[in-house]
Every structure is written in C-alpha cells, then in structure tokens.
Amino acid sequence: MPTPTGELLVSAAAPGGKLRESLTVELPEEVDPKEIAPADARELTRVLLRRLATLEEGTREYSYVRNTLVEMNLSLVRFAIRRFTSHREPQEDLLQVGAVGLIKAIDRFDPELGVEFTTFAMPTVLGEIRRHFRDTTWAVHVPRRLQELRILLAKAQDKLFQELDRAPTPNELAEHLSLPVEEVIQGLAAANGHTAGSLDLGSSEDEDGPGALADRLGHEDRDLARVEDLVALKPLVAKLPERERLILSMRFCEDMTQSQIGERLGLSQMHVSRLLTRTLRQLREGLERD
Template identity: 60%
Template sequence: MSTASTVPTAGTSTQTQRPHTAERLDLPYVADPGEVAPQDAREISRVFFERLTSLEEGTHEYQYVRNTLIELNLALVKYAAGRFRNRSEQMEDIVQVGTIGLIKAIDRFELSREVEFATFAVPYIVGEIKRFFRDTSWAVHVPRRLQELRIDLAKAVDELSQKLDHTPTTSELAEHLGLDEEEVIEGIVASNGYTAGSIDMPVDDASDHAAVPLSDRLGAPDADLEIAENVQALKPLLEELDERDRRILRMRFGEELTQSEIGAALGVSQMHVSRLLARITRRLREGLLAVE
C-alpha cells in the first residue's frame, strides 16, 4: 500500500498525530478502526502485524500500531461476548474482560504461524471471559484449586452415575479422580459456595401451610442465655460472701427493696447501704472478669 493511504471509514479522526505516525511508518491511515469492515480489518491487520515485528516495544510507534490492531479487532471481542449475553453480568463488563484476551492474543500472535488472526484470537478471548466467570460467579470466594476441582467432580459424578447406575460414593470419586477422599470431601464442601439463596425467599415444605420466608424459620440467639451463663458463673462467687452481703443482695435484687428500705431493715443509713452495694457488686464484677 502507498504511504499514508487512507482507508475509507465512516468516522473522522480528531487525533492529528495518527496520520503523521502512519505516514512515518509507511502504514495505511485508519481514521476510525472500529468502523472498518471485517474483511478489510483482516487485511489491514496483517499489514500492521508485519510492521509491529520490526518496532521496539515501548516506543510511540509500537504503541500506535498495537493500539490500532486492538481497535481493528474489537469486533472479535463483541462476537465472542455475544455467546454469553444470557449471563447476569453486564455485557459491558464481559466485553472489557474479552478485550484483555484480545490484547494477549495480539502480543503473542506471529505471522509465521500461517493462521488467521481471528482463529488464533477467539480462544484467548473466550478463555479470558470464562476465567472471569469462574473467578467472580462464586457466591463465596474459594481457592482456584477448589473451583477447578468442582468442575472435575461434576464431570466425574455424571460419568460414574451412568457407568455404575447409582450416585458415586466419595471413595469411588476419589479412585476415579486419583485423589484422597479428604480432597474430594473438601471439593464437595467448597461446591456449596458456588451459589447462595436469599433467606427472604419463600420455602415450600409441601405442608398444608403457605410457604414462608426462610428467615422466619431461622433461630435467633436466646436473650436469656447470657443471663443464665452469668448466673452459673456468679454462684461460686456468691458463696464466698458473708451472710450479711448475701442478704443485702437478696433484698436489693431479689425482693427489689430500695436502699432506704434495706437500711431500715439493717439499722444503717441509706448512704451506708449504697457503699456496701458498690463494694459487693465491684467484688463480683472483678470475679467474673477474672473467670472470663
């Protein structure tokens, strides 16, 4: 192609540096790479790949050629992403992840392979998207090793179920996969983290009653449990008190008498009762903390 020949496109570039860079590199100037027809994109990409091999990585010229190749082949990403349009993730996120695969393919492609770039790039793009789903689709994060083991277990269960005519046991799965039973159990437990259900979803127990949310059936901490624990911990501490101190506690917290009423019963002032209660409760509190 002639120096700086222009590829007809629907858009007009606003980046004035591009025409000069294309002319300097003896490449066709692509005003709007995203609007180039697929057949033209394949031909132009080949020219740009040939030029890319002669440029030093990191230079302005190298970045220009590489970036143009990315823009020229974004249609491959959109094509591959279309296979996953039924997923819950936003299509924009899938395209962004697929673009990473495209960039990896561009950096690793060699014309000497004598294969079309599209044929070489699509597996990279799809692979990157699938890795994205594998790493982000789990409701609970688990190590990659267990994520991959989940897939192997699912395949093994299908194969062995058909072969054995029953659901395979842990030992059968372990023998089939060449793993320890502990590893298989770990993988099965980890598989439970792949999806999570909302506790607000109705649960149908096949009874005559209407389905109610799971949250209505979940237990809650017993508010009296801590009190029961404290009472058990207090018993030996109370036994260490003398009779008068135990009587004061019984009147104040058992019979719920006022400090004035306790003072009248003991023949002391209300202020003295207050000091006695403060001393007794402080001793009990320090005893509880020492036990904990």
Template identity: 60%
Template sequence: MALDARTGINTAREGKQLPDVDPSSVSPRDARELSKLFFERLRTLEEGTHEYQYARNTLIEMNLSLVQFAAGRFRNRGDGRLEDIVQVGTIGLIKAIDRFELSREVEFTSFAIPYITGEIKRFFRDTTWAVHVPRRLQELRTTLAKAKEHLAGELDRDPTVAELAAHLRIDEEEVIEGLIASNGYTAGSLEVPPSGPGDQQARTRPHAELWGEEDPGVELVEDLLSLAPLLRELDERDRTLLSLRFGQEMTQAQIGEHLGLSQMHVSRLLSRTLAKLRTGLLGQT
C-alpha cells in the same frame, strides 16, 4: 471498503505509513489482513507516541469481533451479564495484542482466542461463586460434576463418595471436601420460604423467621450496662470483694486470707453488696 482496505495496505507498505481506517467498517476478513500490517508497523514504532497509540487502538477495535465470538460461547451461563463478559474479553484481547509477534508465524486469531477465553473464565471463577473458595476446590467442583454425570449414566443412580474417589483416583476426603465446597457456588435468600414437606404455616414464612434463636448474650450485655453505674456507687472495698470473687474466682476463704478478714465476715459483706446491687437493678426495671 474491502477495496479501500487493500489499497490502503499497498500504499502503507510502500510509504511505511499506516492507512486511515474506520475499524467499525472493517470486515473480519479484511481485519485479518490489515492486522498483519499494523502489527508489522507496531514493532517499529516507539511506545507512547501518537502513531503507536493509533496502531494499537485500531488493532483493538478491528478485532473486537473475536471478543464477541468468544463471549457468545458463554451467553447461556444464566448470569445475564453479557456486557461484563465482553469487557473482560476485551482485556484478554489487549493482552494478546501486546504479546503477539509476527515472527511466531501464527495467525493472530489463533493466538488471541485463548487469551480472551482465559480472561472470561477467570472472570467467572472469581465472581460467580457466592462464597469465595480456593481455586483448587473450584476446579474440583467441575471435575466432580463431570464424574457424577458420567457415573450416573453407567450406574443408573447417583454415585457414592467411594465410587467418585475410585473413578477420579483421589482420596475420599478430597471428594467430600469438593462436595462441601460446591455448596458455596450459589446462595439462597433468607426471604424465601422453605420448600419440601413440613408444617404448612412454616412453609409460608421466610427462612429468616424460622432460623436462629434469641442470643442470651444480648440480655447479659443489657444487664451489664445497667449494672455499671451501680458498681461505680460502691466503695473501693466492696468493688475489690466483687473483683476477687467473680473476676479472679477466688473462694471466700482465699479472699479472707488475702484481705485479712474471716470467711464469715467476707460472706456477710458479699451478701450485703449483692443485695444492694439486686435492689438497684430491680428498681431500674
């Protein structure tokens, strides 16, 4: 294949035609030389033509070994998504091919690797956090992790917030913000029992059963749903009284003045109406 590749290169340069190449059979060494030929021809072709697509697609397939190489550096990230990493790295390779120019006098390999690794790092930044946080805090988390490791080695203990701030020459508030944001990188399951000291029975029950409490608002909603049909049965005057007393929070004296009634009369009417509603609710239960 190496000999055929070299022959193809010579023929292509003489006849200005691209050779028929099986990209999967081209070695990385031959791919480097063939890529120069394809890039040289690509810049003279009209975008959208069949020959342009052939040249571009062949360049992509011939240089997939660069993606495999770059993806291998992220193999031990613990995500188990090497296939996804390769797909994302391929996007970086395509961007590099579309932006590469032979006039730069730079090897395509040196030009493409930063594009590929940059795309992979962006993928991890955008998808591996359990909770989305701003990019500034994501980068601060990495900086803080390195600083903590460095200072822990020097101090033989975990550094304080003040020591981290002094080492990084940033405000303590910014350090605290970064440490809090770090909690969003991973998330635990509510179905996992808590660890550490505590009641033995509690440690056998998942977090979902131990956290939270009854929401009093739920019972209120149920009461309101039960109350709605009873309110519709009241006459307009009684509904107006309830609206002024409990909706607008007016006093009985203010209601009496508003409706032209005595405060005592208002009190009797409210007591009667509330007793009627209470009886209706108790009857339902």
C-alpha cells in the same frame, strides 16, 4: 464504488498480494472499526499486526494501531463469552475482562509465526475470563486447589451421569479421578461457596411455602444467656456473707433503692453503696476467672 474499508485493503496490498509492512495504516474517520465486515476485519488485522510489530511502543501511531486492533476484534471476545452464559456475571463485565485478554494477545502475537491471530488469541481471552471466575466471583474464600478441583468434579459428574444414568457417588468420583474420597468430599463442599443465596429469597416453587430463609433462621436468645449467667453466679453468691446476699436480694429482686436498704438494715446510703460496689466487683472477678 468501493467502501473506504475496501479502498484501504486495496492500498495495503502490494503487487502479488503481499502486504507492504512499511505502510502507515489509518482508517478514514467515517469508518467504525467495530462495523467492519468479518472478512475485511481479518485481512485488515493481518495488516495492522504486521504494522504494529514495526512501530515503537508509546508513540501515537502505535497506540492508534493497537486500539484499532482491539475494537475490530471485540467480536472475538463476544464469541468467547457465549461459553459462559450459565454464569450470572453481567455481560459487560465479561466483555471488559475478555478485552484484557485480547490486548495481551495483541501484545504477544508474532506475525512471523504464520499462525492465524484468532487461533492465537482465543485461548488467551478464554483464560482471562476463567481466571476472573476463579479469583473474583466466589461468594466465600476457597483455596485455589479446591477451586480447580471443583471444575474437575463438574466434568466428571457430567460424564459419569451419562454413563450411570444417575448422579455419581463421592466414591465413584474419587475412583474416576484417582483421588482420595476425602479430597472429593472437600471439593464438593467447596463448590457450595461459589454462589450465595439471599436471606430474603423465598421459595419460587411454592407461594405458600415457609417464606424467606431469614424468617426461618434461629437468632440469639438473650434469656438463654441470662440463664447461663445465673447458673454461673449461683455458687459465687452462695459464698458471700449473709448481709451482702441480703443487700443483693433487696436491690435486684425487690428493686429497693440504696436509701430504702439502708433504712431497713440501719446503715447509711453511702455504706450500702460501698458494700454493693465491692460485692458486684467480687462477683464480676469470679465470673472472669471461671
């Protein structure tokens, strides 16, 4: 007893093996397009592509045929993403990106050209995935020119490594690619921007290693910043009248209150407050000018 898919293919073939383009193709509900055998899928793809070319875009039948073509040919996308197993991108994300390329190939395909659909679609799917890596997976922004140079350098490094039995130098890469050495060095540096390591990631090779990178990085030393401020303030304070210098010393070195300073100098607390405010403003303005 033939399968529903087999029945559909038989009904889609006119005498002499030619396809009837006027046929309205619709799979039985119990048939999952993703589960159709590869040989049947190739033949049914030809039928549906010819049918799609005769339908008006936006109609229910057009959408049905187009969606069925996408589901039947997702195996092509899965085959394409096997080339990118070295990347850390989730397979489901790559499948979605590759499916976009598959849809573009379906929309652009012309059955009259006599080209096999898989031959036409594969470059489009691969191109969409490569564009995804080029535009969205860099850890830092790198100019497109350097992104493309990174790919050329990677291929050149592999080839020269086999020839030289060692890693090639920038000069050797530049000579091989007929590029300036400076541009090659830029490309090698840009390659480091493709991925970023975690600051919390330690050394997996040595459990007794130095620990996470974040623990070994320097941090801002506020004491150093304070030293810089004191060095900059020293000549400004030296220019102040003796009374103002004395008030600053009692307030910030001896930690005396304004009332205590006033009692020692024979001034009111309000007068001390005005003198402090004026002196601090002068110092602040002097620092800003410097």
